[in-house]
Amino acid sequence: MFDLIVRHATLADGRKNQDIACADGRIKGIGAKIEAGARAEIDAEGYLVSPPFVDGHLHVDAALLHGRPRVNEAGDLYEGIRIWAEAKQQTSIEDYKARARQICYWSIAQGTLFIRCQTDICEPNLNAVRALCAVRDEMKPYITLQIVAFPQDGFLRHPEAKRLLREALDLGAEVVGGIPDYELTAEHGNRSIKELCAIAAEKGLLVDMHMDQTTDPQSRQIEALTAETIELGLGARVTASHCPTLSSVNPYYLRKLIDQIAQSGMNIMVQPMQAATCWGLMAPVGKLLDGGVPVALGQDCVLDPWYPFGVCDMLDIAHMAATFGQVLDTKRKAMLFESVTTVGARALGLEDYGLEEGGPADFVILQADDAVEAIRLRPTRLAVVRGGQVLSRQQKQQAALTLGTENLSVELARRQPVDVREM
Ligand SMILES: [Zn+2]
Incomplete structure (x- = not known):
């Protein structure tokens, strides 16, 4: 049993659909589908998970x-x-x-x-x-x-x-x-x-x-x-x-x-x-x-x-x-x-830093698909984690547009507007 698992993360090096398992303040595993339970789970929905x-x-x-x-x-x-x-x-x-x-x-x-x-x-x-x-x-x-x-x-x-x-x-x-x-x-x-x-x-x-x-x-x-x-x-x-x-x-x-x-x-x-x-x-x-x-x-x-x-x-x-x-x-x-x-x-000469197996369970979930997009968007920090503890959470940002009879959900991180009738 882990303390925290983040599911469906994209990492800064480009790896997609990764799970990150944390216990005792450290990252215990990063992999495609970690078959284990945790006291808390966060679905990163394919967004970028970066070191702090x-x-x-x-x-x-x-x-x-x-x-x-x-x-x-x-x-x-x-x-x-x-x-x-x-x-x-x-x-x-x-x-x-x-x-x-x-x-x-x-x-x-x-x-x-x-x-x-x-x-x-x-x-x-x-x-x-x-x-x-x-x-x-x-x-x-x-x-x-x-x-x-x-x-x-x-x-x-x-x-x-x-x-x-x-x-x-x-x-x-x-x-x-x-x-x-x-x-x-x-x-x-x-x-x-x-x-x-x-x-x-x-x-x-x-x-x-x-x-x-x-x-x-x-x-x-x-x-x-x-x-x-x-x-x-x-x-x-x-x-x-x-x-x-x-x-x-x-x-x-x-x-x-x-x-x-x-x-x-x-x-x-x-x-x-x-x-x-x-x-x-x-x-x-x-x-x-x-x-x-x-x-x-x-x-x-x-x-x-x-x-x-x-x-x-x-x-x-x-x-x-x-x-x-x-x-x-x-x-x-x-x-x-x-x-x-x-x-x-x-x-800064930091010795304990980096999003990797064995490293500290410190990371940020960003509402962006990759690192370059994160610079463009300066997106919402969906979650900020230190030592496996969630320190900060924010709601995903989406705008609900009404254009005549059309209702659209628009998110800057995803380039296609979604017709809400198809959701
Ligand atoms: Zn100065």
């Missing part, structure tokens, strides 16, 4: 602050940083916690069960880090939060950042952050990369830095980060976030950089919504994928001082990456689905 989504980059500490204390009228990155500097002086630990919980609820409903939280440490009491660590522990059975010690005001530029970053790591942050382009000079930026990578190497931690957040092709700090990654042998433990200038450097230099990024083994983490709104320029996702670079995706902002939209939907992010990055062929579109699932998991 991974949001590789989100400022949870600033999320849902839109308009507090004022709206970012300029709509640019640096105005956002100034507003955030004001906002964080007025934010209590309870306020951080309440907004972080809300983000967790929305994310779970959207099938996102892993979030890397960029968390500002440039604040004397480290309230954001303390609050996020508490919510991480509280929400652990349902969603995994990974906390980056992020020196928003510059690791070298902010007078206390060096001490605060170490304190944040002692409090439980798992990832060393950085923002080299916000340091006083490019040379300071490169020095911050060296020092931050050394801390990560010393403590056996992951690295995720905000890189080259500008349209200036002279901003080339990604090169320094690849060099440091190679020299220290950090490989997949390192992630470079944003990197819009990879799309403004000349093609010869881009070729060199892509080879170097691939050689380093690091991940590139792209945030398409901010690429579009802050710079009108996004890292060249298609070329990076062609060059063998693992590209993960992050949401970055949800209703915060930088961005007035966001619904915690990683398929919305993949859709923007495909559209803005002109990644329109079937193969690479499918790779973008991996960017919000398996490649995101690689970037």
Whole structure:
């Protein structure tokens, strides 16, 4: 007797009509027709069952602050940083916690069960880090939060950042952050990369830095980060976030950089919504994928001082990456689905992830027929399961059309309208 069986699933690799049997929080079997009972069954009706989504980059500490204390009228990155500097002086630990919980609820409903939280440490009491660590522990059975010690005001530029970053790591942050382009000079930026990578190497931690957040092709700090990654042998433990200038450097230099990024083994983490709104320029996702670079995706902002939209939907992010990055062929579109699932998991260094026999019973049932369709539709998450427990359910979406005397049931996931008289 299993705890849960999902029947008639389509998997992201294309296998159809599969049953998924779960017990004790693990997937015990995947096969065409599992002849066994379970305490609960869900009929996936041929829809896609995917591993949970991974949001590789989100400022949870600033999320849902839109308009507090004022709206970012300029709509640019640096105005956002100034507003955030004001906002964080007025934010209590309870306020951080309440907004972080809300983000967790929305994310779970959207099938996102892993979030890397960029968390500002440039604040004397480290309230954001303390609050996020508490919510991480509280929400652990349902969603995994990974906390980056992020020196928003510059690791070298902010007078206390060096001490605060170490304190944040002692409090439980798992990832060393950085923002080299916000340091006083490019040379300071490169020095911050060296020092931050050394801390990560010393403590056996992951690295995720905000890189080259500008349209200036002279901003080339990604090169320094690849060099440091190679020299220290950090490989997949390192992630470079944003990197819009990879799309403004000349093609010869881009070729060199892509080879170097691939050689380093690091991940590139792209945030398409901010690429579009802050710079009108996004890292060249298609070329990076062609060059063998693992590209993960992050949401970055949800209703915060930088961005007035966001619904915690990683398929919305993949859709923007495909559209803005002109990644329109079937193969690479499918790779973008991996960017919000398996490649995101690689970037976060998740060890227990994947929809496979023996793996964790964590998955999402989507009202779409396959992975590429899921990016097109950004469909309803029919069920979200963690450790074999159903955390969230939603009704299938269908519209009932009345066109004169004709009544039709229309579903965006299925291309033929169904005449209800034949049902
Ligand atoms: Zn960011």
